[in-house]
Amino acid sequence: MRMLEMTLAALDLLVLIYFFVIGKSTSSRKTTNMLIGAGLLTFPVLQLLLEGYRWQLIPLYFVTLILLASILLRLFRPVPIFKKRRILRYISGLALSGLVILSAVLAAALPVMDLPKPDGADAVGTVTFDWTDGNREETLTADPGDKRELIVQIWYPAEKSSGEPQFLFPQDPQIFHNYISAFAEGLHLPAFALDYWKYARSHSFQDAPVLPSPKPYPLVIISHGLGTSRMLHASQAENLASHGYIVAAIDHTYSTAATAFSDGRITGFTTELSAEDIYDKARVIGEIWTQDVEFVLNQLDSLNAGRIESDFTGKIDMNNTGIMGHSFGGATAYNAAYTIGKIKAGINMDGTLIDLDRDQLNKPFMFLQSDDSANMAEALDDPAVPEEIRGRISKELKIARHVIERGGQSIHIKGTAHFNFTDLQFYSPLIKYLGMTGSIDGYRGAYLVNRYVLDFFDKYLKGGAGELINRPHADDPEIDFQKL
Template sequence: MRVLEMLLVTSCVLVLMVSLFRNTINRKIGTIAGIACGSLLAAQLLFEGYRWQMIPVYIVAALLVALLLFRRSKITKPLRFMILALSIVLLGVSVALSVLLPVFHLPKPSGGFSVGTETFHFIDADREETFTEQKGDKRELVVQVWYPAAASGRSGEKNTVFPKDRGLFHTYMQAYSGYLGLPAPALDYWKYSRANSSIHTDLHPAINPYPMVLLSHGMGVGRILHTSQAEHLASHGYIVFAIDHTYSTVVTAFPDKRVTGFLTEQSQDRLFEDSRAILHVWNEDITFVVDQLEKLHSGAVASKFKGMLDMDNIGMMGHSFGGAAAFEAVYSNPRIKAGVNMDGTLFITENRDAMKKPFMFMKSEEFTNINEKQAKYRKTPATDAELKELRLTREQFDNILANRELELKLMDRLSQQGQGRTIYIEGTGHYNFTDLQLYSPLIGLTGMTRSINGTRGAEIVNRYLLEFFNQHLRGTESKLLAGPTEDYPEVKYPNSVYQGE
């Protein structure tokens, strides 16, 4: 709960104790208590802002103010205890809602740099948009950058997690509420959530250019869910460029206020064909963005990043489908040096074991469960009842199983060649590799995250990402990546991920 919210709840409790546990109350004391409670109510609404979780507290506070300021007669004992019981229930409900659905703020990055951010709008004039039917529609991308900010000089406005513009924020909430299966007003309080970066602040001066990391989101979400990861890397001296892959996000907003939604088709019957076609588009997005970074670095496009982007040390990371995109980008783009796949499936597995670049697979606890099922189905085919529960035909299931076999074998071969590494984190679900785990402890009830505390999960993911990129982009050997550690017992290093013959 926020400070004034806690003070308001406390004042309500104190006023209840003073006014309802006594048969009579001094008129002057009652007036003072009523004014104090009313003032806290007004201050909370004015300075922190209304949110629906506090409605029961607002009701109790308003009733108490009216009771203390306008009471003309004694309250009978039954009525006194009825008011007390109702108030306690309302206050308890409000406190519980405020704790379970808090005004979250992203964790403060652990690095020594302050963090700045701004957004670019890139148009690929040489590439037709394939997700729309409009002729002449060119591929457009919104890319947000986080970077080490100067300690002095021009300081920017503090950034929020979601857009500040009221209309745009409402559009985002409509989109995310549909994604989460909630009514949009239930997410209205997200407007108060704060990030740790400042908008349009100066770049921290440095003798050498900064290494870079590109970031791709999962299918149907967007870059916003990876803000804390980007801020963390930027605070340690990286410049992070996160791509919104247009029409594969829940929502993307362009500078001219145009908004796009999700138009990507990925049918179950053509899962791998569709996924490979989408990967091709995303990989072209990544290649195009790297081209734009070269222009920013050379000064061909005016920006604060002229001469400050280390084009020889570019990393790539992604979550879910973005993890598959990261693997493809590292494999196919000679300018990208190393990469991380956060709990993503690979859709292209042939000939990829020849990759001679460092790559890390970070997997959730679900990964081991899936592997066990994989080994089971290898020996005993799925029953018709199991297929019905999975909503798959036998052909679809067999295709998924075959691709999984190739994927696991590829991961093992990369590890044996010394270029790959696989870790999994106990207690994590698929969305523990995003900021969604920080939004509410109730997220776990949806199955999107698992038992690990969200703050702890974010700390582990951020630490291992930093160690990986420090080792492969800066040449700093990491003891943490060498094997299990007492600091992070949740992190496991399997000898082999393929449980085959």
């Protein structure tokens, strides 16, 4: 809960104790009642003005109004109209206390997100581009004249700013409503359930000037998972940017939960995958995403060369480019590293590979594995697993072994599940009970992911020593270097 929310809930509980426990003679304590009334009026107004309304607090607002009305009655009608029985007074007090507790539980279970702060020395700026690839037909829509259009958000080292960090989600009321409606539809929720997302802030500053540097900054591309969003990798992007990287995260249109374009249009998830042809369709979608990466790299090259007007001219080190992705985006990172010569190194965060029949990758690469992925080899000896699946697992393990032999890594972070490699773990503690995140504390898990991602890119894009990824460390007992 936010500070004023907690204050209001505590005030209501104290007033309930005053009314229903201290009891009888309170109606004669005019000064005390006036002070309580002032508090019950002031704190809700401050909370609404400074923090903003959210639906989780409706029971709390209701209790506050009831208590305020009761105080006014005490002040202006000091003699009760009728005398309540003690049992009714206690039932009323318990019911109202229950509503306060209900609000507190809802607010804690569905909190305003608090992303981890970047731990680098640099402030972080961000800017978003809406780019259309005029040379590529959009194959995920029925419109034959449609071209592939992408939203790309860039984070970068920035000059210090005295303003407020930008909000995480669009702030235009209509765009925001349409945006969360698309997200909510995928989650089978009413749109109002996600309305409180509008209060979530990042740790980056919109359009802040790029921090001057004697040499350009290395570049990292981020590719999200199927049906999620670039928004789920904001904290990873911010952390890298705070350590001297330019980071570009792509929304792969029609494969996100929602994408908001610069003209207010919203697209949702319309990518069709079925169990019957999942591998064939996955290859097609994977190729589209890999082409997205290549197009974005060309656009970033144009930014750097000054062909597109921006503050990035001469500030992107296109010769030191890496890529990372989660889930399907992790598979895309592997494909892009394999097919795009500009990419020097890549990271796959808990993603199953798509194309398993290529020659081996001969670039630095790292796999970050959840508990389930780390135990994948066990399926090879399980007769209940279909032969086709066991064959794919065998090929995937062979690829991972080759990566390790070439100096790369396959690292299992103990206690993690699939979405511990995204910011989804900060959206609600309930995520853990749905099995989407593991037993590890979310902030600890994010710290470890950021720590090893940074060390990997520092080694291969900045010429660092790679102190973390070269060997186990006692400070990180959750890290397991896999031999496969």
